[in-house]
Amino acid sequence: MSREQILNAAVMLALVAFPLWAWAADEPFLITLTTKAAILALAGVGLNIALGLGGLVSLGHAAFFGIGGYAMGVLASHAQLYDPILESPFLIEGTKSMPIIWLVAITASGLAALAIGALSLRTSGVYFIMITLAFGQMLYFFAISWPAYGGEDGLSIYARNDFPGLNTLDPIQFYIIVLALLAAVLLLTSRLAKSPFGLALNAARQSPVRVETVGISPYRLRLIAFTISGMITGLAGALFADLNRFVSPTMLSWQTSGEIMVFVIIGGVARLFGPVVGAMLFILLEHLLGGLSDYWHVYLGVLLLLIVLFARGGVIGSLAGRGKAHD
Amino acid sequence: MSLILFAEQVLNGLQLGVMLFLMAAGLTLVFGVMGLINLAHGSLFMIGAFAAAAVAGATGSFLLALMAALAAAAAAGALVELVVIRRLYNRDHLDQVLATFALILIFSEGTRWVFGSFPLFLNIPDYLAGPVTLPGGIQYPFYRLTLILIGLAVALGLFLLISRTRLGIQIRAGENDREMIAALGINISGLYTIVFALGAALAGLAGALVGAIQSVQVGMGEPVLILAFVVIVIGGIGSIKGALIGSILVGLTDTLGGLLLPELFRQFMDSSAASSAGSALASMLIYILMAAVLIVRPTGLFGAKA
Numbered sequence: 021m022s023r024e025q026i027l028n029a030a031v032m033l034a035l036v037a038f039p040l041w042a043w044a045a046d047e048p049f050l051i052t053l054t055t056k057a058a059i060l061a062l063a064g065v066g067l068n069i070a071l072g073l074g075g076l077v078s079l080g081h082a083a084f085f086g087i088g089g090y091a092m093g094v095l096a097s098h099a100q101l102y103d104p105i106l107e108s109p110f111l112i113e114g115t116k117s118m119p120i121i122w123l124v125a126i127t128a129s130g131l132a133a134l135a136i137g138a139l140s141l142r143t144s145g146v147y148f149i150m151i152t153l154a155f156g157q158m159l160y161f162f163a164i165s166w167p168a169y170g171g172e173d174g175l176s177i178y179a180r181n182d183f184p185g186l187n188t189l190d191p192i193q194f195y196i197i198v199l200a201l202l203a204a205v206l207l208l209t210s211r212l213a214k215s216p217f218g219l220a221l222n223a224a225r226q227s228p229v230r231v232e233t234v235g236i237s238p239y240r241l242r243l244i245a246f247t248i249s250g251m252i253t254g255l256a257g258a259l260f261a262d263l264n265r266f267v268s269p270t271m272l273s274w275q276t277s278g279e280i281m282v283f284v285i286i287g288g289v290a291r292l293f294g295p296v297v298g299a300m301l302f303i304l305l306e307h308l309l310g311g312l313s314d315y316w317h318v319y320l321g322v323l324l325l326l327i328v329l330f331a332r333g334g335v336i337g338s339l340a341g342r343g344k345a346h347d
Numbered sequence: 348m349s350l351i352l353f354a355e356q357v358l359n360g361l362q363l364g365v366m367l368f369l370m371a372a373g374l375t376l377v378f379g380v381m382g383l384i385n386l387a388h389g390s391l392f393m394i395g396a397f398a399a400a401a402v403a404g405a406t407g408s409f410l411l412a413l414m415a416a417l418a419a420a421a422a423a424g425a426l427v428e429l430v431v432i433r434r435l436y437n438r439d440h441l442d443q444v445l446a447t448f449a450l451i452l453i454f455s456e457g458t459r460w461v462f463g464s465f466p467l468f469l470n471i472p473d474y475l476a477g478p479v480t481l482p483g484g485i486q487y488p489f490y491r492l493t494l495i496l497i498g499l500a501v502a503l504g505l506f507l508l509i510s511r512t513r514l515g516i517q518i519r520a521g522e523n524d525r526e527m528i529a530a531l532g533i534n535i536s537g538l539y540t541i542v543f544a545l546g547a548a549l550a551g552l553a554g555a556l557v558g559a560i561q562s563v564q565v566g567m568g569e570p571v572l573i574l575a576f577v578v579i580v581i582g583g584i585g586s587i588k589g590a591l592i593g594s595i596l597v598g599l600t601d602t603l604g605g606l607l608l609p610e611l612f613r614q615f616m617d618s619s620a621a622s623s624a625g626s627a628l629a630s631m632l633i634y635i636l637m638a639a640v641l642i643v644r645p646t647g648l649f650g651a652k653a
Binding site: 071077079139142143145146147149150151153154155157158161162164165166167168274278281282285289315316317318320321322324325328329332 | 378384431434440441442444445446448449450451452453455456457459460569573576577579580584623626627629630631634637638641642645646647
């Protein structure tokens, strides 16, 4: 096993052991905190497919995170009011069932990623960064000015949605669902990176001209990667809204995009567990520094600056040495 | 809807446009010359507004407040360039995005630390307050009209600076070939600091001018920054002319869309549905404009071919 694999195993062990300890010690708040970290990690794992594998610096992933959140909010709010979403030409009712909500969230954010990606990927470099940022902002303003689902105030859901056989209101049971999804997506991502598709995508990042020469279109590879990336971040959005029982335009704001990107960078770009380590560290810092000072973002900013300037490769890069480097 | 209302909104659109230009010009210069994407440009806008509000509060002079905004933003810009930005020129865009995102966190929370969370107010000076009557009987706030004139004057000054002065020649040369102008004996890192401080000063000026018609608060810079990005994408990165035309287009589209779309929807919907659907669509309109420009010209209206 390489050092990175040992590190990954240790992180996975911590994700299982720490909440179990918190459960035994009757500290539900710590379980909820870990749940939040795991959900944000999932959003980061999504972004990492575009950013790490594809080299696509998307500053608009809040769009997919928010769409996932609103998919949950819209379905659950219709269900709790017994008010069908659509009556004619056919009946569509709201639902409180998590698997259906996930499916809708993944589909909706995937379609959005396909549309935004198809336009944004016509460009590259700085244009791509600015355009993804702008499209994210477009959805943010749309959510604010569209009054049907709460507008600026957001949408509250009274009870967490249901999962067959589990009591989702119990923190540890909800955490198990989140952890299972995170583990499944991590497995999927590691398979994806080693698949012919992942290898071609990696090659398209390093040398698009050569990839094109052997008859593969880099545009299509990137569009597929961007779509998958959006779907995963959308799923995380649905879970995040379910965790808070609340969804608001803040989920769509550009700061959210920036934070998701920060998880990936702190942990390590293109590392399988980079976003997981990054999100855990972010939540830990938020919890520790946030208790010390209301202005903890200053410290976060300084830390981030130091990581970018002096510790390239993030935490995993520093601990496990150069593996698959970003560039 | 009367013609006068329409004319007023066109002027409002122009006013938004020229203020966006002050932001976009700095961004596009910095990108054109140094190849750097600077998310913290909105923080410089905010610094200008806060410096102006603080100085106006202490001295009561609007002119001194504007000078303070220019000086504070330029100084902050130069400092940031010397300490952080200079290390980023040879990095990839991802590092630039993250480092400047970190700068936003530091500037925003730092400002909140110093000035508190409550918004400050910057008053329009008496000699610029009140409406003026324009030809055609349009009553328009004198201050907003002044903003349009200042913006156009700055645009003209910038064109002259770039096309007629020695500094302008160096800037244009720096865009084309930085090794060559360094070899010709020009202090390239000094030039970069000057260009960055110039862009910062323009952003600070915009912040102070806009600060007088809205509240001065933490986070005021980022929405403008993102609009300026849209402007640059439409105009083409690195082109001052593109930034000017893009700014006016975005300003007019945003302002007139908010007025005309609900009106248009009212033709075939009931009134409340029309105003909510209209305003929701209007808020997306500039991004739709951006997408349309991208489909036709992926490098913007005046951008160099990629």
